[in-house]
Amino acid sequence: MSEYQGQHAGERGGETTDAPVFTPRKNGMYQHVSEELAAWMRTGWADTDRRNLDPVEQAAHTAKRRAALSARFPGERLVIPAGQLTTRSNDTEYPFRAACDYVYLSGDQSDGGCLVFEPHVGGGGHDVTIYLYPRSNRENGEFWLAGHGELWSGRRNSLQEASDLLGIATHDVRELTSVLRDAPAAPTRILRGHDDSLERLLAELRGGTPDAEEAAAERDAELGTALHDQRLVKDDWEITQLQQAVDSTVRGFHDVVSALPHAQATSERYVEGTFFLRARVEGNDVGYGTIAASGPNATTLHWQRNNGPVRAGDLLLLDAGVETDTLYTADVTRTVPVSGTFTDVQRRVYDLVYEAQEAGIAAVAPGKPFTTYHEAAQRVLAEGLIAWGLLEGPVERVLELGLQRRYTLHGTGHMLGLDVHDCATARTDVHLYGTLEPGMVLTVEPGLYFQPDDLTVGEELRGIGVRIEDDVLVTAGGNRVLSADLPRRSSDVEVWLAERLPAT
Ligand code: GLY
Ligand code: MN
Numbered sequence: 201m202s203e204y205q206g207q208h209a210g211e212r213g214g215e216t217t218d219a220p221v222f223t224p225r226k227n228g229m230y231q232h233v234s235e236e237l238a239a240w241m242r243t244g245w246a247d248t249d250r251r252n253l254d255p256v257e258q259a260a261h262t263a264k265r266r267a268a269l270s271a272r273f274p275g276e277r278l279v280i281p282a283g284q285l286t287t288r289s290n291d292t293e294y295p296f297r298a299a300c301d302y303v304y305l306s307g308d309q310s311d312g313g314c315l316v317f318e319p320h321v322g323g324g325g326h327d328v329t330i331y332l333y334p335r336s337n338r339e340n341g342e343f344w345l346a347g348h349g350e351l352w353s354g355r356r357n358s359l360q361e362a363s364d365l366l367g368i369a370t371h372d373v374r375e376l377t378s379v380l381r382d383a384p385a386a387p388t389r390i391l392r393g394h395d396d397s398l399e400r401l402l403a404e405l406r407g408g409t410p411d412a413e414e415a416a417a418e419r420d421a422e423l424g425t426a427l428h429d430q431r432l433v434k435d436d437w438e439i440t441q442l443q444q445a446v447d448s449t450v451r452g453f454h455d456v457v458s459a460l461p462h463a464q465a466t467s468e469r470y471v472e473g474t475f476f477l478r479a480r481v482e483g484n485d486v487g488y489g490t491i492a493a494s495g496p497n498a499t500t501l502h503w504q505r506n507n508g509p510v511r512a513g514d515l516l517l518l519d520a521g522v523e524t525d526t527l528y529t530a531d532v533t534r535t536v537p538v539s540g541t542f543t544d545v546q547r548r549v550y551d552l553v554y555e556a557q558e559a560g561i562a563a564v565a566p567g568k569p570f571t572t573y574h575e576a577a578q579r580v581l582a583e584g585l586i587a588w589g590l591l592e593g594p595v596e597r598v599l600e601l602g603l604q605r606r607y608t609l610h611g612t613g614h615m616l617g618l619d620v621h622d623c624a625t626a627r628t629d630v631h632l633y634g635t636l637e638p639g640m641v642l643t644v645e646p647g648l649y650f651q652p653d654d655l656t657v658g659e660e661l662r663g664i665g666v667r668i669e670d671d672v673l674v675t676a677g678g679n680r681v682l683s684a685d686l687p688r689r690s691s692d693v694e695v696w697l698a699e700r701l702p703a704t
């Protein structure tokens with residue numbers, strides 16, 4: 201055979217057949233492979249198959265999390281995929297980020313991985329196996345010719361190494377389809393939204409009617425809900441990760457303030473890029489798209505084009521978070537005067553948001569309803585807006601009708617963790633309408649936004665957007681602001697800028 205040809209299924213392969221079973225990269229250079237080169241590439245490699253690896257730090261925690269999930273679903277098979285690479289264009293892919301629940305339960309981040317909880321027959325408990333790609337096969341050329349061979353993508357852990365690291369039994373993921381097909385009958389749930397092919401396979405195995413499929417969708421959603429319920433309270437290790445994310449984020453904000461002159465010479469992109477450098481050097485990535493919004497762009501809540509000018513005299517709203525290598529993210533916002541000093545009207549708006557945030561933070565404590573801190577912050581904002589003549593009181597009427605929301609726009613915060621908007625599908629009675637518990641981490645982020653074309657406010661307010669956002673841990677005695685190292689009060693912000701802005 202003068203050319204390697206084959207099936208996609210073998211691309212990540214480890215089969216030991218002599219026949220090549222995958223398609224080589226399409227980008228030209230390696231399309232034609234002589235027998236001589238193929239034979240040569242099979243040989244002459246050192247044996248690098250076995251490293252002795254200690255378990256990852258979180259292994260003891262992930263074991264407890266799996267045990268809790270197992271207890272919640274006795275007698276049922278649970279399938280929790282990591283997700284697959286997504287094509288961006290042609291043969292390039294988006295950076296992969298594993299599904300949060302998979303990471304939470306395993307500590308692993310491999311694309312294509314999958315956790316399976318296999319129920320013990322006739323009793324409680326599960327055997328948990330993590331299905332992963334093994335090391336590349338050097339015999340069939342997959343190692344150096346396939347797009348995902350280790351020569352292209354880097355060394356993978358062997359299945360034994362992965363098992364040592366994660367403290368979980370491992371198995372070759374290329375056999376997962378047949379394992380599931382041959383598995384004994386058991387009610388099976390899959391965490392949806394991460395692996396279409398596995399979802400299709402399970403639907404096929406159910407062979408059900410549309411009604412049965414609807415019931416299956418509900419049962420699968422219950423699995424997602426159970427995981428988000430479980431993730432609401434962070435364990436000690438998760439809190440260290442969140443603090444690390446916040447600490448890196450604080451350094452990223454310092455970087456941005458020091459770089460403001462460069463941003464003025466270029467655009468908001470300089471702000472985004474400066475923060476991103478910190479995120480990539482100290483963490484995995486940013487935990488969500490950075491909002492670098494200067495001047496009136498700050499009134500667009502999810503401004504992520506970040507292509508506007510940064511002008512002296514304007515405010516810069518930066519909402520950004522570093523995601524750690526373990527995938528926990530911070531979510532912090534500061535609104536700073538580009539020149540270093542607030543104008544009177546900017547300070548007036550800023551100080552009202554600050555007072556609202558103070559009220560919100562003070563209302564974060566165990567046993568309090570989740571809604572309390574939202575209400576506390578919204579009340580301060582509504583009272584301020586009434587005092588400025590923008591809303592007609594009394595405040596109870598404003599709050600009841602939600603009239604302040606024309607200018608406050610969004611809620612006062614959300615849970616934080618592996619996801620920036622963490623635990624979004626948790627049961628409402630333990631989350632949105634639940635009470636705070638020690639170990640929960642949430643944001644407190646009131647804001648005021650006066651759109652540039654809002655004729656209900658004076659011209660001097662139009663185009664001003666202010667948000668202050670901090671990450672807060674609920675403790676036994678109240679709370680701890682994880683991002684307290686970053687100045688918040690307007691006078692402290694000015695001192696911060698005076699210290700960091702290069703002298704002009
Ligand atoms: N960065 C998104 C948020 O603050 O919720
Ligand atoms: Mn934010």
Ligand code: MN
Nearest residue numbers: 531643645669
């Ligand atoms: Mn937020």
